[in-house]
Amino acid sequence: MDIKFSGVTKIFEPDIIALEDIYLQVDKGEFVYLVGETGSGKTTLMRCITREVVPTRGQISVGGNLLRKINRFDLALFRRDIGVVFQSFLLLPNLTAFENVAFVLEVMGLPPKEISERVSEVLKLVGIWRRRNLYPPQLSGGEQQRLAIARAIVNGPSLLIADEPTGNLDTHTADEIMQLILGINAAGTTVLMATHNQYLVDTYRHRVVEIHRGRVVRDEEQGRYELNGGC
Amino acid sequence: MAAVRYACRDGWRLIVRHWGMSLLTVFTAMSVFFIIGASTLFVLNVRNIVSSLENQLTIQAYLKPKADIAAAEKAIKALPYVKETKAITKDMALERLRSRIGEQAKAVMLLGENPLPESIEIKVRKASEVAETARLLVAVPEVEDIVYAGRVAEKLTRVSGFVEKFSIVMLLVAIAASGVVLFNTIRISVYSRAEEIGVMMMVGATSTYVALPFVIQGFILGLAGALLASVMLCGTYYAAVTRLKDMLPFLPFIESTRLTGKLAFMLVCCGATVSLISSLMAVEKFIRKASRPL
Structure with missing residues (x-):
């Protein structure tokens, strides 16, 4: 799934400029790191892709869908083809690990047998199959992150958006999560990952897009982490 | 089909999870529908008495x-x-x-x-x-x-008119009260699951899919309240009529089981309709707000 931002500006009332004149093209199957200081606009940019945020100016096209024109029903269908790993996991505390993943497929109306098979498969893939009957608060931070990834990929999305997927994780666990995401990308899924983790960006080299005060200030193939901050 | 199965299961889960609130809602709905039924029976009896007096005029x-x-x-x-x-x-x-x-x-x-x-x-x-x-x-x-009997005729006319107006006001107030109670229960349910709904919508759940369990929850609670009210009403009405007949044998009370059966059916239908409408309103309002992009 490709992404195209054409002159996108987002101003939150009354006058907070979150994004300013963004032009960005991400091709199908690409892996892109979004880097930048806290509050630079990375999350807003990602939320524009899922249409949680609507730009004040400009156009966004994702997988050929013009997001400004999409209606409520089509938006639901569109979101089924996107996997999102939230910064704060957003797991449902009163559902077990298995149910947290299964409910994405239930939303899509899949038969129970298929749901069971696919959830089992993906929980094994992310390495928390043995913890499937535990509730999110009973899981460690790394396990919760794996569960969030499992939920994001269980529907086989064409685009994976990960907002700080390794935040608050130790280097070893972050490495494992990164391997997982790279594996998903290798299978053809476009990945857009916002991160502050210098180690990961510099170790697993991919395209780096740096955002500073709502503007794209650097766009490098095989880039490094160092923040230029608009210099 | 899977969506309906999920909605029924989840609607029931909502009721069980908030069992205290569910019980309170059923009890309140039951009380309100009992008042609706009792006031309807009262009005019907007054009309019956007035009409029998009119026949004697x-x-x-x-x-x-x-x-x-x-x-x-x-x-x-x-x-x-x-x-x-x-x-x-x-x-x-x-x-x-x-x-x-x-x-x-x-x-x-x-x-x-x-x-x-x-x-x-x-x-x-x-x-x-x-x-x-x-x-x-x-x-x-x-x-x-x-x-x-000019005065008697005038008084009967006045009583009949008053009872009709009173009954309409009473019914409207009671129906509105039951609607508000159910609306609030569903609203509390919806807000307690705000985060869950947000995630559901994020992973591609349609508005209908999100709303259905809440509507089913409201429907079950309203229906249960109305059913209990009907049972209670039929039970208490015949006991009350038996006593009243002993005390006031000259008044013609309604004793037809067909009528009370019809009234119970009407109450259940009323409970189902009011609960459906109020749940839909509560959940739709929330979903519209939640799905509005920033």
Whole structure:
């Protein structure tokens, strides 16, 4: 799934400029790191892709869908083809690990047998199959992150958006999560990952897009982490 | 099909998860629907009593001496509001008098000729039509005098009108109250799952998919309240009527099981409709707000 931002500006009332004149093209199957200081606009940019945020100016096209024109029903269908790993996991505390993943497929109306098979498969893939009957608060931070990834990929999305997927994780666990995401990308899924983790960006080299005060200030193939901050 | 299965399962899960609130809602809905049912039965009974009294209300039109009684009855029957007429000849009038005062009626015959006038007994459909009918009767040439219970008719008309208005207001207030209670329960349920709904919408759940469990939850609670109210109403009504009949044997209370059955059915339908509408309103309002992008 490709992404195209054409002159996108987002101003939150009354006058907070979150994004300013963004032009960005991400091709199908690409892996892109979004880097930048806290509050630079990375999350807003990602939320524009899922249409949680609507730009004040400009156009966004994702997988050929013009997001400004999409209606409520089509938006639901569109979101089924996107996997999102939230910064704060957003797991449902009163559902077990298995149910947290299964409910994405239930939303899509899949038969129970298929749901069971696919959830089992993906929980094994992310390495928390043995913890499937535990509730999110009973899981460690790394396990919760794996569960969030499992939920994001269980529907086989064409685009994976990960907002700080390794935040608050130790280097070893972050490495494992990164391997997982790279594996998903290798299978053809476009990945857009916002991160502050210098180690990961510099170790697993991919395209780096740096955002500073709502503007794209650097766009490098095989880039490094160092923040230029608009210099 | 899977979505409906999920909605039913999740709707039930919502009820169980918030069991305290669910119980409270069922109890409140039951109380409200019981009040609706009880006030309806009260109104129906008052109407029944009023109508039976109205049936007993008659106008007596006394005819002029030597007037043609058949022609007079024909003319009166042609008047609007007149439901029934009965011609009372001199002999019939005397017979009636005898049955009331016994042998003393013989005193009348001492006058030689039967002095009682011929009359027509008239029944109208409603108490409110008595006064107007009496006014029209004056214009009938054969009629000499009219006697009717004017005050009783007026009072019955007033009672009947008041009961009708009171019943409508009472029903509307009770239905609105049940709607508000259910609306609030569903709203609390929806807000307690705000995060979950946000995630659901993020992973591609349609509005219908998100709303359905809440609507089912509200529907079940409202329906349960109405069903319990119906059972309670039928039970208490017959017990109350049995006692009232002993205390006030002259009043005609409704005892038809068909009527109470119909009322119970109406209550259940009313519960289902009100709960569906109020749940839909509560959840739709939230979803519209949640799905609005920033």
